[in-house]
Amino acid sequence: MERFAIPFPSRIHRIGELATDVWWSWQPGARQLFRRLDLAAWRSTAHNPARMLRTIGAETLQRAADDAEFVRMYDAAISGLDAARHPDQSWWKSEGPELGTKVIAYFSAEFALHQSLPIYAGGLGVLAGDHCKEASDLGVPLVGIGFMYPQGYFHQRVSTDGWQQEHYERINWADAPIETAITPDGKPCITAVPLGDRTVLAAVWRVRVGHVRLYLLDTDLEENAPWDRELSARLYGGDRETRIQQEVILGIGGVRVLRAMGLEPAVWHLNEGHAAFVVLQRIREHIEQGLSFDDALDMVRRSTVFTTHTPVPAGHDAFPYHLVEKHLAGCWGDLGQHRARFLALGEHDSGHGSMFNMTALAMRAAGGINAVSELHGHVTREMWQGMWPDRPVDAVPVQAITNGVHVPTWVAANVRELLAAHLGEDWIRRVDDPATWQRFDAIPDAELWRVRLTLRDALFAWIRERARQRWTIERVAPPRVVTHGAMLDPDALTIGYARRFAQYKRPELIFHDVERLARLLNAPGRPVQIVFAGKAHPADDPAKHHLQRVFRRALDPLFGGRVAFIDDYDLHVAHLLVQGCDVWLNNPRKPLEASGTSGMKAALNGVPHLSIGDGWWAEGYTGDNGWLIEGGADANNHEAADNADADALYTLLERDVVPAFYDRDQAGVPAAWMRVVREAMRTNLPRFSTARMLKEYVRRLYAPAAGR
Numbered sequence: 109m110e111r112f113a114i115p116f117p118s119r120i121h122r123i124g125e126l127a128t129d130v131w132w133s134w135q136p137g138a139r140q141l142f143r144r145l146d147l148a149a150w151r152s153t154a155h156n157p158a159r160m161l162r163t164i165g166a167e168t169l170q171r172a173a174d175d176a177e178f179v180r181m182y183d184a185a186i187s188g189l190d191a192a193r194h195p196d197q198s199w200w201k202s203e204g205p206e207l208g209t210k211v212i213a214y215f216s217a218e219f220a221l222h223q224s225l226p227i228y229a230g231g232l233g234v235l236a237g238d239h240c241k242e243a244s245d246l247g248v249p250l251v252g253i254g255f256m257y258p259q260g261y262f263h264q265r266v267s268t269d270g271w272q273q274e275h276y277e278r279i280n281w282a283d284a285p286i287e288t289a290i291t292p293d294g295k296p297c298i299t300a301v302p303l304g305d306r307t308v309l310a311a312v313w314r315v316r317v318g319h320v321r322l323y324l325l326d327t328d329l330e331e332n333a334p335w336d337r338e339l340s341a342r343l344y345g346g347d348r349e350t351r352i353q354q355e356v357i358l359g360i361g362g363v364r365v366l367r368a369m370g371l372e373p374a375v376w377h378l379n380e381g382h383a384a385f386v387v388l389q390r391i392r393e394h395i396e397q398g399l400s401f402d403d404a405l406d407m408v409r410r411s412t413v414f415t416t417h418t419p420v421p422a423g424h425d426a427f428p429y430h431l432v433e434k435h436l437a438g439c440w441g442d443l444g445q446h447r448a449r450f451l452a453l454g455e456h457d458s459g460h461g462s463m464f465n466m467t468a469l470a471m472r473a474a475g476g477i478n479a480v481s482e483l484h485g486h487v488t489r490e491m492w493q494g495m496w497p498d499r500p501v502d503a504v505p506v507q508a509i510t511n512g513v514h515v516p517t518w519v520a521a522n523v524r525e526l527l528a529a530h531l532g533e534d535w536i537r538r539v540d541d542p543a544t545w546q547r548f549d550a551i552p553d554a555e556l557w558r559v560r561l562t563l564r565d566a567l568f569a570w571i572r573e574r575a576r577q578r579w580t581i582e583r584v585a586p587p588r589v590v591t592h593g594a595m596l597d598p599d600a601l602t603i604g605y606a607r608r609f610a611q612y613k614r615p616e617l618i619f620h621d622v623e624r625l626a627r628l629l630n631a632p633g634r635p636v637q638i639v640f641a642g643k644a645h646p647a648d649d650p651a652k653h654h655l656q657r658v659f660r661r662a663l664d665p666l667f668g669g670r671v672a673f674i675d676d677y678d679l680h681v682a683h684l685l686v687q688g689c690d691v692w693l694n695n696p697r698k699p700l701e702a703s704g705t706s707g708m709k710a711a712l713n714g715v716p717h718l719s720i721g722d723g724w725w726a727e728g729y730t731g732d733n734g735w736l737i738e739g740g741a742d743a744n745n746h747e748a749a750d751n752a753d754a755d756a757l758y759t760l761l762e763r764d765v766v767p768a769f770y771d772r773d774q775a776g777v778p779a780a781w782m783r784v785v786r787e788a789m790r791t792n793l794p795r796f797s798t799a800r801m802l803k804e805y806v807r808r809l810y811a812p813a814a815g816r
C-alpha cells in the first residue's frame with residue numbers, strides 16, 4: 109500500500125519519510141518546515157504532517173520545492189534525521205557499555221509519542237514515549253515493544269450534564285507514523301502466539317523514533333477469529349479476561365517478534381508488570397536449550413529489569429488461577445513440567461486471596477528493580493517487603509530512579525529560543541549539566557515575562573477557537589461552550605489541573621470550601637481561574653462522578669465562568685496547558701502519586717508547581733521554586749487530610765500565589781512571581797529531564813544487567 113498518492117517533487121522527495129519518523133516532532137527545524145508548508149493544514153490536523161502530506165495538493169508541494177528557504181530547511185532537517193538514525197558520536201558511544209550488535213528491549217503496554225498515534229492513556233505512556241525519544245537523542249540502542257490498538261484510546265466528549273462519553277475511532281494507518289515491519293528476509297513480520305487452545309496471529313507495525321524503533325503487535329488480521337481480532341482493538345478497553353489475553357500476546361508474542369526480527373536483547377526492560385509473561389517465554393526457551401528451571405530462571409533474572417509505577421493496588425494486574433490456566437494452556441512447551449514452579453513466581457495475596465500477580469512475577473524474575481521517585485522507592489519497599497521476608501525494609505532490593513520528561517518535546521519553542529540565546533545554542537544537549545545553568549541568572553526578568561505572556565496568549569487563543577469549533581461545527585449546547593472556557597479572562601491568574609481523573613488525585617479538593625474559593629476567583633482586580641482537563645478510565649465510575657461534579661462547578665454562576673473543563677485531553681492539549689497556564693496544581697492523596705510528570709513539564713516552561721509533597725515534588729521542592737501544600741493532618745484519616753490540605757491550599761493562594769502574580773513593577777513585570785518562575789526552571793529543568801533519568805537507567809540498571 110502506498111501512503112502518499114502523489115509523488116513528491118524530486119528536490120524534496122524524502123519529505124514523506126521525515127513526516128513518518130516521530131523524530132521530527134521534537135525538532136524545531138522540522139516543525140518550522142511543516143508549518144511553512146501549509147500553516148492552516150498544520151493547525152487543522154493538530155500537527156500531523158503525514159496527514160497534511162496526504163491532503164495538500166501537488167501545487168503546494170511544488171511551490172515548496174521551488175522555495176529556496178524551504179529547501180534549505182528541508183536539507184537541514186533531512187541531514188539531522190540521518191545523523192539521528194546513525195549517530196557518529198553519541199553519549200552512549202562514549203559512556204555506555206559495549207553491547208556489540210545487541211539491543212535493549214523495552215516493553216510497555218502504552219507509548220505516548222505524538223497525538224497522531226493515540227496508543228496511550230496517560231502518564232505511563234508519556235514516560236515510555238519520552239524514554240524512547242531520549243534513547244534516540246543519547247544514541248542508546250533501544251527497541252520498544254508494545255501494542256498497536258487499531259481503535260486506540262477513546263476520544264472524550266462530555267454531555268450537557270457532565271457525563272463522560274467515550275468515542276472510539278479507527279486509526280487510519282496512513283495518517284499515523286507507522287508502517288509494516290519487515291523481517292531480515294524481506295517479508296512482513298507476522299507472529300504466531302499460542303493462546304489457550306488456539307494460535308492467534310499478530311501483525312507487527314514499526315514506528316521510527318530517530319535512532320530507536322518500536323514494534324507494535326496487532327491481532328486485527330483476517331486469519332484470526334473475530335473475538336481474537338478484537339483483542340488488541342482498544343487500550344484498557346476490556347475485562348480481566350481480555351486483559352490477560354492481551355498480556356499473553358504482549359509478553360510471549362513480544363519475545364517472538366524480537367526473534368523474528370533477528371534482534372538479540374542484552375537487557376529486557378519490563379516497564380510495569382503488563383509484559384511480565386516475557387519471563388515465561390524466556391525461561392521456556394532456556395529450558396528447551398537444556399537448562400534446569402533454576403538455571404533458566406537465573407539466566408532470565410540476570411538480564412531482566414523491572415520498573416514499577418504505582419502504589420495503587422488496582423494498578424497491579426492480578427489474575428485468578430483459572431484464567432491463567434485457561435489462557436496460558438498453549439504456552440508451556442517444555443516448561444510444562446515445571447508449571448507449579450513458574451506459577452509460584454507470580455503468587456501473591458494482596459488481601460483477596462492468592463492470585464497470580466504480574467508485579468510479583470516481574471519482581472521475582474528481575475535482577476534490577478526500580479520505583480519512580482525517592483518517596484515511591486520507600487513506599488514500594490514497604491509494600492512488597494513480604495517477598496523478601498528475611499530482609500529489613502531498607503534492604504528490599506528496589507532502587508529509585510525518579511522520572512523525568514523529554515525536554516525537547518515539552519519545552520515551548522520560545523522558551524527554547526530564549527535559553528539558546530543565553531545558555532548557548534546546544535543547551536538542550538547539556539541540559540543535565542549544572543555548568544549549563546551558570547548563566548541563567550543573566551536572563552532579564554522582562555524577557556522571560558514576555559515569553560510567559562506569549563504562551564498565555566497562545567493558550568487562550570486556542571481555548572476560544574476550540575470552544576468556537578465545538579459550538580459551530582459540533583453544535584454543542586451553550587453550557588458546553590461555557591465549560592469550554594468561553595468566559596475565561598486572558599489576563600487573570602490561571603491555575604492548570606490536567607491529568608487522568610482518579611479518586612486518589614482528588615480533582616475536587618479545590619472546591620472543598622466553595623465560598624472561600626468563590627471569593628478567591630472573583631476578587632476584584634485580582635481574579636483567578638482554573639482550567640481542568642482529563643479523562644476518566646471508561647470503567648471507573650467514581651472518577652466519572654468526580655468529572656461530572658467538576659463540570660457542574662464550571663456551570664455554577666457562583667464561580668463566574670472562571671472554571672473551565674477542556675475535553676479530550678491528549679498530548680496536544682497537554683502541551684498547550686503546561687506551557688500556557690500560570691501555575692500547575694497537583695493535590696493527590698499522599699503517598700499514592702508515585703511520581704507525576706505533568707508538573708515537570710509545566711515547571712520547565714516557567715509554570716511553577718503548587719503541589720502536595722508527594723511523588724517527584726517531595727524531592728523537587730526547594731523552598732522557593734514553587735509552593736508546597738502541607739496540611740499536616742494524618743493522611744490515613746481522609747476527612748481530616750482533605751480539610752487540612754484544602755485549607756493549606758487556599759492559604760497559599762491567598763497569601764502567596766495571588767499577590768506575587770498581581771504585584772507589578774513600573775514596567776508591568778511581577779518581580780516576586782518571576783523569582784519563583786526562575787527558580788522553577790533553574791532547579792527542575794536539569795534534574796527532572798529524561799537526559800538525567802535515562803543515564804541513571806543505563807548506569808544503574810542496563811549496564812549491570814548487560815554485564816551479568
Ligand SMILES: *Cc1c(COP(=O)(O)O)cnc(C)c1O
Nearest residue numbers: 230231607678679682704705706
Ligand atoms: C504528562 C501527561 C500525563 C501525566 O500527568 P500526571 O500529572 O503525571 O498524572 C497524563 N496525560 C497526558 C496527556 C500527559 O501529557
